[in-house]
Each structure stands twice: as C-alpha cells, then as structure tokens.
Amino acid sequence: MDDFAIEVSRLNKxxxxxxxxxxxxxxxxxxxxxxxxxxxxxxxxxxxxxLSTALRPDGGRATVHGLDVVADAARVRAVIGFAGQFAAxxxxxxxxxxxxxxxxxxxxxxxxxRVRAAELLDQFGLSDAADRLVRGYSGGMRRRLDxxxxxxxxxxxxxxxxxxxxxxxxxxxxxxxxxxxxxRAGTTVLLTTQYLEEADALADQVVIIAHGxxxxxxxxxxxxxxFGSVVFxxxxxxxxxxxxxxRQLAMAGYRAVADEADIQVRSDxxxxxxxxxxxxxxxxxxxxxxxxxxxxxxxxxLALTGPAxxxxxxxxx
Amino acid sequence: MSAAAVAGRGQRGPxxxxxxxxxxxxxxxxxxxxxxxxxxxxxxxxxxxxxxFVLLFRYAFxxxxxxxxxxxxxxxxxxxxxxxxxxxxxGTAVGLSADLRSGLxxxxxxxxxxxxxxxxxxxxxxxxxxxxxxxxxxxxxFAVGFRSPAxxxxxxxxxxxxxxxxxxxxxxxxxxxxxxxxxxxxxxxGVPLVFLLVFTASAFVPSADMPGWLQAFGxxxxxxxxxxxxxxxxxxxxxxxxxxxxxxxxxxxxLVFALLGLRIYTRMNR
Numbered sequence: 026m027d028d029f030a031i032e033v034s035r036l037n038k039x040x041x042x043x044x045x046x047x048x049x050x051x052x053x054x055x056x057x058x059x060x061x062x063x064x065x066x067x068x069x070x071x072x073x074x075x076l077s078t079a080l081r082p083d084g085g086r087a088t089v090h091g092l093d094v095v096a097d098a099a100r101v102r103a104v105i106g107f108a109g110q111f112a113a114x115x116x117x118x119x120x121x122x123x124x125x126x127x128x129x130x131x132x133x134x135x136x137x138x139r140v141r142a143a144e145l146l147d148q149f150g151l152s153d154a155a156d157r158l159v160r161g162y163s164g165g166m167r168r169r170l171d172x173x174x175x176x177x178x179x180x181x182x183x184x185x186x187x188x189x190x191x192x193x194x195x196x197x198x199x200x201x202x203x204x205x206x207x208x209r210a211g212t213t214v215l216l217t218t219q220y221l222e223e224a225d226a227l228a229d230q231v232v233i234i235a236h237g238x239x240x241x242x243x244x245x246x247x248x249x250x251x252f253g254s255v256v257f258x259x260x261x262x263x264x265x266x267x268x269x270x271x272r273q274l275a276m277a278g279y280r281a282v283a284d285e286a287d288i289q290v291r292s293d294x295x296x297x298x299x300x301x302x303x304x305x306x307x308x309x310x311x312x313x314x315x316x317x318x319x320x321x322x323x324x325x326x327l328a329l330t331g332p333a334x335x336x337x338x339x340x341x342x
Numbered sequence: 343m344s345a346a347a348v349a350g351r352g353q354r355g356p357x358x359x360x361x362x363x364x365x366x367x368x369x370x371x372x373x374x375x376x377x378x379x380x381x382x383x384x385x386x387x388x389x390x391x392x393x394x395f396v397l398l399f400r401y402a403f404x405x406x407x408x409x410x411x412x413x414x415x416x417x418x419x420x421x422x423x424x425x426x427x428x429x430x431x432x433g434t435a436v437g438l439s440a441d442l443r444s445g446l447x448x449x450x451x452x453x454x455x456x457x458x459x460x461x462x463x464x465x466x467x468x469x470x471x472x473x474x475x476x477x478x479x480x481x482x483x484f485a486v487g488f489r490s491p492a493x494x495x496x497x498x499x500x501x502x503x504x505x506x507x508x509x510x511x512x513x514x515x516x517x518x519x520x521x522x523x524x525x526x527x528x529x530x531x532g533v534p535l536v537f538l539l540v541f542t543a544s545a546f547v548p549s550a551d552m553p554g555w556l557q558a559f560g561x562x563x564x565x566x567x568x569x570x571x572x573x574x575x576x577x578x579x580x581x582x583x584x585x586x587x588x589x590x591x592x593x594x595x596x597l598v599f600a601l602l603g604l605r606i607y608t609r610m611n612r
Contacts, residue, residue, distance in 0.1 A: 074448075077452040078611070079448050079452050079611055080612075081612055099454060102454040103454045105452065109448055110445070111444065111445040113444055113445035113446045113449040114444075115377065115444075116444075117376065117377035117380045118376060118377070122373075122376065126369060126373050127449070127453065129365075130369060130370075130454075130455040131453050131454060131455070132454050174449070
C-alpha cells in the first residue's frame with residue numbers, strides 16, 4: 026500500500042505562451058491535509074484541475090491512490106471529490122436535489138444517494154433549507170452545499186480549490202470545522218488557498234508554489250521558524266524617547282521604524298533576541314511596553330515570493 | 343479502504359457502460375427539466391414568440407400574402423412549427439453556456455459519469471420541451487382556423503418531422519453552448535442564424551416570390567426541407583421525397599453535431 030495518496034512528478038502545463046506548471050513535484054501522505062499556497066496565477070487551480078482529471082497536463086505524471094490521472098482518469102474520478110473555486114451547484118434545484126443528482130452521477134444508487142444527501146445537509150447545517158431552491162441560498166450556503174456535493178460518494182481523496190474565498194468569517198469557520206472532521210476520519214485533503222491563516226489552521230504540510238514551481242515545503246511551524254522574523258513593538262513615554270531609541274538601534278544594526286512614541290524592530294526569531302535588543306538601548310529610558318509579533322505564514326510567503334513576483338503573477342493570469 | 347478495492351469500481355464492461363450512459367442521461371435530463379419548469383419565463387418566451395408570429399402573419403400580413411390554391415393559415419402553421427423548434431434550439435446553447443459559466447461542467451468532468459450524458463441529457467430535456475411547445479402551437483393553430491386538409495395521420499407525421507428536426511437542431515447548438523461561457527452571447531449568436539434560416543425558408547411566404555439568389559440559398563437548407571415536407575404531408579401531396587430529404591437533413595445534422603459536440607466536450611480538459 027502506498028504511503029502517498031497523491032504523487033505529483035514533474036508536471037508541466039502551458040496555456041499558449043503562459044507556463045502554468047513548471048516541473049511541479051510534491052507528494053501528499055495518505056490521510057493528511059496539504060495546503061497549496063500561492064498568489065493568483067501561481068498554478069494552484071491548474072494543479073487541482075489536473076489532479077481532479079478536469080485538465081490534462083502537457084507532461085509529467087500525477088497519481089491519486091496509485092492511479093494515473095490521465096490514463097486511469099475514469100477510475101480516479103471514483104475515488105476523488107472536487108469542489109472548485111465557484112459553487113458549482115444548480116440554482117434551479119433544491120439543495121437536496123443537487124446532492125442527490127451529484128450522488129447519482131457519482132454512481133451511488135438512488136436510495137443511498139438520498140440517505141447521504143440527508144446526512145450531509147444535516148452535517149453542513151442546511152437541513153432547514155434542504156427543500157428550497159438554491160437560487161435563494163446565500164453565498165456561504167452555496168459553498169457549503171458545494172463541498173457537501175463533493176462528499177456524497179465518500180471519496181477518500183478530496184480536492185478543494187480556494188474553499189473559503191469570499192466567505193464571511195462564520196461560514197469560513199464552519200467550513201474549516203468540516204475539513205478538520207473529514208481529516209480526522211482519514212480523508213486525504215488537498216486544499217488551495219491564498220489565506221496563510223487557513224493553511225496554518227488546517228494543513229499538516231504546506232507547499233508554497235510560485236510560477237508553477239514548488240518554492241518551499243514544510244509544516245506551518247517549520248516554515249515560520251525558517252522564514253519568519255519576529256517584530257517587537259516598543260512603546261516609550263514620549264516621541265522624543267522613541268526617536269532617540271530608534272537612532273541607537275539603527276547604530277546597533279537593527280532596522281527600527283519610529284511611529285510617534287512607538288518603534289517597531291525586526292529581528293530574526295530565536296531566544297535571546299529580546300534581551301540583546303534591550304541591551305542596545307542602554308542610554309535610553311526603558312520602554313513602557315513591549316509587544317511581540319510572532320511570524321505568520323504571510324511573512325514566510327512574502328519572504329519567498331515577494332510583492333514583485335505577486336504582481337507579475339497577477340498580470341499573467 | 344485500499345486503493346485496489348476502490349479502483350475496482352471503475353472497471354466496467356461495454357454493456358454496463360451503455361446502461362450507465364443511459365441512466366446518467368436520464369438523470370441529467372431530469373435535472374434540466376426541473377430547471378425548465380422552475381424558470382417558466384423561458385418556457386413562456388418559447389411559446390409566446392411563435393404565438394405572436396401566428397397572430398401577425400394570420401391577421402396582419404396574411405391578407406397580403408397570396409398562396410395559390412390553399413388557405414393561408416394551413417400554409418402558415420407548418421412554418422410556425424418549424425420556427426418554434428428552430429428558435430427553441432437556441433435554448434440548448436444558452437443552457438449549456440450557463441452550466442459552463444457556473445462551473446457545473448467542470449464538476450461534471452470530475453465525476454465518474456458518462457461524458458455523453460451531459461450533452462444527451464440536455465438535448466433529451468429540450469426534446470421534451472419541444473413536444474410541449476409544438477402541442478401549444480398546434481392548439482393556437484386550431485384556434486385561428488388551421489385544419490390539416492389531409493387529416494390527422496399526415497399531421498402527426500408532419501409533427502414527427504418537426505420534433506426530429508428540433509432534436510437535431512438542439513445538437514447543432516451544443517457546439518456554440520460549449521464555446522461561449524456567456525448565455526447572453528450564446529443567445530445573441532444563435533438568434534440571427536435562426537432568423538436567417540427561418541425567413542429564407544418558405545416558412546411564412548412562398549419562396550417563389552423571392553429573388554433567385556435568395557431562393558437558391560433558401561430552398562437548400564434544413565428548415566426549408568422540413569417546411570416543404572410538412573406541407574406535402576398536410577396537403578396530401580406526394581411526400582415521399584420531401585419527407586426523406588427532411589429526415590436526411592435531421593439525421594445528418596444530428597450525426598455531425600453530436601460527434602462535434604462530444605469531441606469539443608471531451609477536449610475541454612486541454
């Protein structure tokens with residue numbers, strides 16, 4: 026039995042002159058949640074489309090449960106669930122009818138499809154709206170229904186393309202809970218997101234891609250450790266003290282930015298950073314407050330791709 | 343669940359695959375019919391437009407159009423039947439185009455369903471809609487004085503040709519629907535084409551009154567073949583050749599556009 030539920034090896038895909046995937050390679054261990062992170066146009070959607078058999082790659086190989094996504098596409102479709110970037114549900118059907126339809130088309134027999142539809146509507150908090158037409162649903166309800174539709178045939182592997190983009194916070198948290206529950210039950214999940222917070226909250230492993238290549242991989246903690254810098258915010262009694270302090274810190278080699286009575290100082294993470302920082306402030310009255318901002322995946326992401334590359338990627342989209 | 347156990351579900355023989363395709367087609371058609379019933383404005387549009395044509399041509403223009411030897415309303419209605427299914431076929435493109443825009447077609451491509459069912463289910467639902475629309479137009483025709491001079495059986499045969507043509511025309515518009523992800527654009531592209539075919543055919547006026555170059559085009563296209571065959575049946579004239587010609591057009595259109603549509607659909611993953 027494979028250790029990996031998904032294996033992606035040197036995948037290539039171009040749309041005319043635009044390279045979407047460039048020798049993309051990564052693996053997803055069975056039963057884990059992988060967060061695929063990247064700016065717009067970095068190749069996230071293309072990757073998920075290839076893995077869910079909606080798009081053929083130009084070159085390279087990808088397997089899901091050991092099945093080739095091109096040669097064995099029909100069998101791959103039986104083991105995957107897919108929820109795309111937009112709620113792909115029929116507005117003129119009820120929630121229940123949508124789930125039953127997708128279940129039937131996923132080769133679930135009619136009776137079981139109805140049972141699964143009822144279970145999922147309940148699980149996603151849509152029981153009350155089950156028999157209303159989806160065109161009257163809110164955006165959040167549609168997305169939840171869309172995710173539910175991907176689960177009718179209990180797929181062991183689930184692909185989610187930006188599942189919470191455009192959702193209000195409450196809907197977002199509900200969707201996170203649903204993904205966590207699936208992961209607990211052993212489903213392998215690959216989700217793409219632009220929200221580093223989301224990858225931090227859900228993913229066991231993060232793959233950051235830029236220009237269709239893997240830029241970095243690791244657990245969220247490893248990435249923060251490796252790339253994040255701690256930001257200290259020192260509050261002083263007055264603006265004059267803050268100015269003096271920032272000059273001294275600059276002389277000691279720190280990057281310090283003064284803002285009224287506060288200054289912000291970047292420092293590599295690691296123990297001992299704060300005492301060293303305070304020692305450099307010998308000649309100045311002690312700060313009245315000290316704030317510590319731990320690195321987030323946002324910092325990692327910016328460090329790796331940079332604002333310039335994000336802009337460029339946006340243009341290529 | 344082991345990969346092997348799951349993978350076993352994908353292995354199916356040709357007979358099972360055909361049965362699956364039929365079941366999937368019925369499920370997709372059922373979905374499209376529900377959609378249709380719940381957007382009655384589309385259905386109303388599909389019947390109101392030909393109704394207006396009946397009233398306009400029967401009462402406003404009809405007096406000025408002379409068709410030797412027959413009552414104008416009997417001449418008109420076969421044209422109206424053809425017109426109603428020809429315009430209805432645009433609905434096939436509009437519906438598919440909406441599915442393309444909503445992302446539903448991408449979802450369908452990731453399901454273990456039969457690919458042809460996406461298209462066959464759509465056209466099957468549109469066939470059912472055509473039957474309804476033609477039945478309504480038949481009622482309207484009777485109300486304004488239409489009688490089939492040759493009797494009921496030839497009339498039903500003529501309506502059968504209309505339904506067959508409507509089914510082929512739906513397939514004809516699949517390619518458009520799969521290429522245009524904007525329903526309004528699909529509508530915009532379809533309407534002029536259908537107008538051209540319907541109005542250059544002898545749907546409302548005898549083509550003998552048209553200039554030669556227009557007649558040459560107008561009499562060599564599928565809507566004209568249909569209307570000619572309908573009239574031959576309804577007026578009890580020798581109809582074998584015309585009926586075969588219309589069936590050949592419909593069969594040919596169906597074959598060419600079903601293959602083209604399936605090819606476009608299965609290559610949308612490129």
